[in-house]
Amino acid sequence: MRPLDALAKVCGDVRPGEPAEGVLGVEPALVAAPENVTEAADVMRVAAENGLAVVPRGAETRLDWGAPPERCDLLVDTHRLDGLIEHAAGDLVAKAEAGLPMERLAEKLAERDQRLALDVPLPGSTVGGTIATGAAGPLRSLYGTPRSLVIGLTIVRADGQVARSGGKVVKNVAGYDLGRLFSGSFGTLGLIVDATFRLHPVPAATAYVVCAVSGPEDAHDAVQTVLHCAVAPSAVEYIGPSGTVAVLLEGVPDGVAARARQTADLLGENAEISGTAPDGWGRYPDGTTLIDISAPPPALRDLLTLLGPDIAVTWSGSGHGHVGLPAESTPDEVADVLGRLRDALGRHRGGAVVRYTPEEVRGEIDLWGPVPALALMRRVKDQFDPDHRLSPGRFAGGI
């Protein structure tokens, strides 16, 4: 039986791929959209029986991240896996299917004044894609990234077996935490079908304190001032090239008002209190190349010194950020910035990873930088995907 027919027998939505659906130019032979866990498991099993290379796809907001797959015989599309399975509001827990868009999840949780405390930098992105890419924004300072908020995960393995880890209680140390392992694994270990999250109440009040800063020293000082004071911000973000430091405060109305004033006093006369986020908050910086950077908070000074005043950058107080390089950057220029970023951040034990960049640049640079414990990662990959059929070549070290 042809793979298409075999897949059609187990899944209600199977068709040949189209050129426009290429993953970084690699056209999928087939596309399957399972509707539930059983279909997802059957699709993965048939893929295994036919030796098909599988790339999971959510809403395509980050399908251009990483390296192109070496091959893509089958795209497993999660758009029909879009249910909110459970919202246990009293327990501050929700279980959602992988294809559910983050905004739709947020709307439903908001009906009970709750939220999943993750920023959604790219509109439309799905629960599964958010976990698979480890995506987060300014809120990470206080609430962490998907790895901190996923408390249970269901996956389909490369061989079509369904496995779960964690559960639906926040406090749980029974067994290995595969939720953390799968966070940021870019579809190379298995197909995420649903996830259970720890939720937080929607704060009764929020305020932003926004302050223009001039130059690396000033930016560094402003961020450090806020980090080491007692206002307990939910997020502190530097946004460039505009040169803004913004602080998010959340809590009860009186508390937030008082803390906002305190923060504004600390930051000096340039500081303003606002009910809305400043431009660029929670978004990736503009550009056709996006570089993910991380290093301890004080690295901000070196970072801004090396980037100069014109480059688009965001940097959250916890020591993570993004650099955007414009479309006109030549491969050499990208390589140069990347090299200098890795040198400077490396001195702080940090690093830089290229998320996306035009094809002509991609071939000229190393997207990942040094990968510690790569041999160990390969051995884990070999266990989960011995045939290297899951998003082959998309990930660090060619995994």
Next chain:
Amino acid sequence: MEARLAVLAARLEELLGAGRVITDPVRLRTYECDGLTNHRSTPAVVVLPDTAEQIAGIVRECAAAGTPYVARGSGTGLSGGALPRADGVLIVTSRMRRILEIDIPGQRAVVEPGVVNLDVTRAVRPHGYYFAPDPSSQQICSVGGNVAENSGGAHCLKYGFTAHHVLSCEVVTPDGEIVELPADGPGYDLLGVFVGAEGTLGITTKITVRLTRLPETVQTLLAAFGSIEAGGGAVSAIIGAGVVPAAIEMMDALSIEAAEAAVRCEYPPGAGAVLIVELDGPEAEVAAQFTEVERLCRDAGAFEIRIAADDEERALIWKGRKSAFAAVGRISPAYIVQDGVIPRTALPQVLAQIDALSAESGVRVANVFHAGDGNLHPLVLFDDAEPGAEERAEAVSGAILDLCIEHGGSITGEHGVGVDKSRYMPRMFTDTDLDTMQMVRCGFDPDGLCNPGKVFPTPRLCGEVPGVRRGAHPYEGKADLF
């Protein structure tokens, strides 16, 4: 000692120097159990290394000899995680107690694995910081042990577990390599799975922890209720109102009685349950929320509320709770500390079921719990002099775990699986779930020498799956250069 192990002990002594290798049977006995004393096994050899390189050497020697090894921090674990192997080596980190670096601007510290949890906080408190994970054992347990168990504490309701406060671990892998596992590096989040793996994936030799800013203010109240149900109602109301307290702890009548007998904590007489609620953070925030918490407690039927005016009074409120485990010794010759989790909303129902279990079996159960996150610590009381009593207590203890699983909870919230609960794992997970978790183990430790027999009831065979093709890694040999 077996000749094979004697040879290994001699090699280890060459590696570590005299005095760092223990083989004297009397001294070995010190290490025969951790905090869970009903599992005992005297190790063949104990080693006391000073450095990561030495641990790597020990692991390589063990690997070459095919000898299992177990890491031990302070030995306070409550699931037998550090239970030694009679045919193996116990690697004790108690000499690795240096705080290597304190980086306040970067809000982090680098510590050796044997550093005592509270010592991190002591070192950084003058700078206005602390290490947030606060297991009740924090005066003695090690950060390495915290990492292995993903330990929590009363305040993890708001601040999360060890996993949320570890930025990187240096690890000696089971093949004797020293690698760094950062939370934010490119590639897989191996740190994420290493934390909480109960020492089965390698030995951590250096830990970069996140430091948390001390809160501006802390407010604590004690509320007394006529019944556990009423106390549970207050907990639901507080959480339902969108308050995230730093801690909410509850004790039932029997555990209050025990605490009273042991430390005279003077909780309100006649209470069927007491609730301790602690809020921390900016003053303006805490003041508003504290008033609300107080009101919610009254609405839920609290007949007395005490508010700590200062640190001394706060300590008094906590005294009963903190002493509860040990205090139970006053009202029962022996007891089992259970550690199950349920969705918080199931609290009243599960507690009623535990009551019924207790009534049916005649086994007394005292309840102490982290109510905010549904983490129960039922203390199952028995008289070890009475034939069959321990078995009956074990049966009740196991039935409580079944209740937790039935309600969608977990068999352990913070003490880990260890040797104690591996047999319950199949009640919570399918064979495939457990097999999948163990794929990680096979990646790290294919020979199964690193803390074997813990967590999983049956080891997975790590050999090549027959008939499976293995494609070469396209970047093999190249990517390391990157």
